[in-house]
Each structure stands twice: as C-alpha cells, then as structure tokens.
Amino acid sequence: MKNIAIMGSSGGAGKDTVADIITDITGIDYQKISLAQEIHRICNKLSSNPQRNELQAVGESMRDIFGENVWMDLTDRTMHGPTIVPDIRKLLEYSHYVIERDFLPLYVYTDPEITRNRLKARDGSFNERDLKRNIETQMNFIQELPATRVGDCSLYKVNDSGIFNNIYIIDNSRSIEENVFDHPMIHSEDGKILLLFSDTYSPEALVMLEDETDEFDNEEDDQTVDTTVDSEEDDVFSDDDLFA
Numbered sequence: 001m002k003n004i005a006i007m008g009s010s011g012g013a014g015k016d017t018v019a020d021i022i023t024d025i026t027g028i029d030y031q032k033i034s035l036a037q038e039i040h041r042i043c044n045k046l047s048s049n050p051q052r053n054e055l056q057a058v059g060e061s062m063r064d065i066f067g068e069n070v071w072m073d074l075t076d077r078t079m080h081g082p083t084i085v086p087d088i089r090k091l092l093e094y095s096h097y098v099i100e101r102d103f104l105p106l107y108v109y110t111d112p113e114i115t116r117n118r119l120k121a122r123d124g125s126f127n128e129r130d131l132k133r134n135i136e137t138q139m140n141f142i143q144e145l146p147a148t149r150v151g152d153c154s155l156y157k158v159n160d161s162g163i164f165n166n167i168y169i170i171d172n173s174r175s176i177e178e179n180v181f182d183h184p185m186i187h188s189e190d191g192k193i194l195l196l197f198s199d200t201y202s203p204e205a206l207v208m209l210e211d212e213t214d215e216f217d218n219e220e221d222d223q224t225v226d227t228t229v230d231s232e233e234d235d236v237f238s239d240d241d242l243f244a
Contacts, residue, residue: 001028005094005103006086007139011052011131012115012122013108014172019086030084035071035093052123052130060135072096090138099163107142107158111173142167 004022008015016032023030034040039059043050062070072093075085085103088094097103110118119126130136147156147169154171158164 001026001082002104003082003097003101004030004084004106005088005097006084006106006108007088007094007142008108009110009140009143010112010115011126011136012118013110014118015086015108018106018108018170018172019084022084028082030082031080032084032086033075033078034087035075035085035089036087038071038074051127053127056130056133056135068092069096088139089135094139095163105167107139107167107169108172109143109169110171114173142169 004019006015006019019030019032022028023032036055036059039055039062040050043055043058047054059071069092085093085097088097088105094105098105116126142158142164145158145160145164145167147158149156150168154174156169156171158167158169160167
C-alpha cells in the first residue's frame, strides 16, 4: 500500500485526524509516525506542559547540531509496513518522503479562524507568533497552486507540471468525514476505496475512475471559475478564490 505524507495549512488543521480516518476507512494497519514525536518525548521530560515555541526551538536546535536530517533519520529507523507521516512541515521533508520515497502527498487546509478555535479547545491557548514562524508556514504555498475539484466533495487535486503535481488537498474547514471520506467515490463497492492509497495508484487511474463515476462534473479541465469551498458546482479553484 502507498505510504502517506500529510502536510497542513497550520497547527490545528487536522493532520492527525486525517491520518486516523484514513486508517479507519481503509482497514489498513497504518503505522502513524510523527517527525516531532522524539521532540515531544524530550520536551515532556523537561516540562509538564511544553509550549509550541519550546518544541520548535528544540527541534531546530537539534537540526543545527546534528544536521537537517536528524528527525527524518530517527523516524525512518522506526518505520515498518504501511506508514503515515502526519507532520510534513519543510520542503526538505517533502523532498525526502514524496520525491525520494514516493509517499502519497496530502495537504490539509482549514480556515484560519477554525484552526485557532481548535487550538484553543485542544491546548487552552496559543501564540499567534508561533503559528507564523517559517517552520509552520513553509508548505503553505501549496494553497496557491491551481487545483481541480474531485467530484462534489471537499477533495482537490493540484495541477502542476513540476514536483508538486498530484498533491491532494483536503478541505477540513467543515466536517471532514461528511465532505471527503463519506463520498461515494471513496466507498465504492468494487474496492476503489483503496485507490489513492494502493500500490497501483496513478494519476491516470484516478482519471479513469472520474470518467466512470456519475458523481463527477463534465466541465473541461482547463476551465477556471470563481468559487469557494462552499460551492457545490464548480470544479477548479485558485488561491484567489478558495484561499482568499
């Protein structure tokens, strides 16, 4: 099965939630391994309630001392079987897992106000400055890439001619279970639930699936329209509409 690399628009976007739902709907015993798990382990020994800025500082300091790959090397040593890495935050990490190791890239977008509310509910508080550090925003350019809506659910596929092609964007601003993972395309009776996560996944296979499914619109791929996440009809979005 395809290993999966998950990125997010911000802390609180729901990266871990997406990882857990993928495991549930596919029935695959994915190993979820966070790049930051060792950072949390270290900080939890030193503080009863480590803050985001402290976790960031420890992570970056260790990179300065032991090299940029230190957390990836530790993570890779513990991998066995199908794996989800739910916290890709750096271009270096994207390159390592998606380009070099052929992980399926997923990007979880959530409206900023919603992420702030989730962080307050989960952590009690947050510092806006910590969320705007480069380590938290380095992959946010993905929101600016043109993408085509997959069917009528909140799933989009990036259309890029370079190394960022075939990233799937999941909009988690509403109920992710209802808007993405309960979609008929995902839960088809002939096993296509596993299409994106299977070893046989390919962009061409997805196109064939789209052609066979009545849920998909018939608009031309190159047609650009103004749309928002709430639109039920439009196929293509850009940063000017969905992520404005």
